[in-house]
Amino acid sequence: MTASLTEPDARPGPLGLPWPATASRTAEGALAVGGVGVHDLAARFGTPLYVVDEADMRARARAFRDAFTAAFADVGAHAEVYYAGKAFLCRAVARWMTQEGLRIDTATLGELTTALSAGVPGAQIGLHGNNKSDEEIELALRSGVGRIVLDSEPEVTRVADAAARLGGRAPVMVRVTTGVHAGGHEFISTAHEDQKFGLSLHAHDGETSPAMRALLAVLAREELDLVGLHSHIGSQILDAAGFDAAAGAVMALRADLAARTGVLVGEVDLGGGFGVAYLPGEVELEPERIAKETAGAVVRAAQETGTSVPDVSFEPGRSIAGPAGLTLYTVGTVKEVALPATSPDGATRLYVSVDGGMSDNIRTALYDARYHAEVVGRASRAPGVLARVVGKHCESGDVVVHDVLLPGDMRAGDLLAVATTGAYGRSMASQYNLVPRPGVVAVRDGVATPIVRRETVEDLLALDLG
Ligand SMILES: Cc1ncc(COP(=O)(O)O)c(C=O)c1O
């Protein structure tokens, strides 16, 4: 049993983290988000349903933009924030982010096309990807994206050749692996990163690192404009120290390139990865704190390397979308399961099955992620019992919430919400067991607006060519 288990609390009033900012309990004990009650949402749109608190998501985007702009203006530099679309992207979200002054980071043809189709100007879009297709590179170039982040040496040639074919130039960044791998509370420094992204700063031949080789190759191609260096160290990071180390490593590479070639790269992107609160009592990495700490780190690195402070950019995804979203489910089977006598969790566990599962939230199965859930359709005075929220899939690992205290009087038909599912929920959803993916509804000022349609079994059959 985890230490973070808290007694279910259905008292009226605002809920606070990990719930969306506008979430509150009505006097009857039901949850409302964005001024819309969960019974209305379930009746109008069905369950499972992803619900996004639009005001919260916009406010989070603004908070990062404002914090980075202010912290870097203080040290004479310009900062841009790219919303990482992989967390959750649809046209409405792309428009919200653009209206709040953010740019959009994309990583595939689908994300790039969605951002463009929302009306985001190409110049405000970045394209990532460790295995970009020709189609992705060409669309990026044709739509005039602000930057293509190169992830390997062959890609230098591929993007330059594509630009030459199209008769234009390509603004590029080079993504480096700094040896800092961060995630959760931990970060470990390693000389090599045994993973697929980016170009190592470590010189295997003792002379020129893959990152430096790629940079020299970029400078040798007249179709390429080297606009920046890029580093992304991990995700769900709650400590600024990893960014400090990464900034130092990237700034050292920037100084080294300048010493070798006279080219001082204008921008450094330190990626995303800012952690959020998934459970009651957890804290998130505050925008002001991470902005001030990274600005300090970049200035220190500039002083140490005797170079100017570059412009910077960041790519938060989870910290903008995650806490603004929840998933609403209807409870089905409720089963009390006897635990082995040796179990530290007590005599029984209540298995609460919901009408979705690992197809709408794979993070629990994939990363052993922890979530918080509450009964949100009613108040209950029943004492909390140790429960596990599971889905409807044919898999014993189909768990949505490992451990949570739920009222002992849980029953079929109850509405249950899982908090902090706004990032990497819908965007990583599957149709496992031919379960159609849930839709997404934005709630704001008492109005619910569907922004992604729920799939139907007919949609699935339409893909099936018989
Ligand atoms: C290159 C890059 N940028 C940004 C992000 C967004 O990360 P997060 O959602 O943790 O902020 C990721 C994902 O980890 C990424 O790979």
Ligand SMILES: N[C@@H](CCCC[NH3+])C(=O)O
């Ligand atoms: N999808 C992951 C994060 C990966 C971020 C992409 N580089 C998650 O749900 O936590």
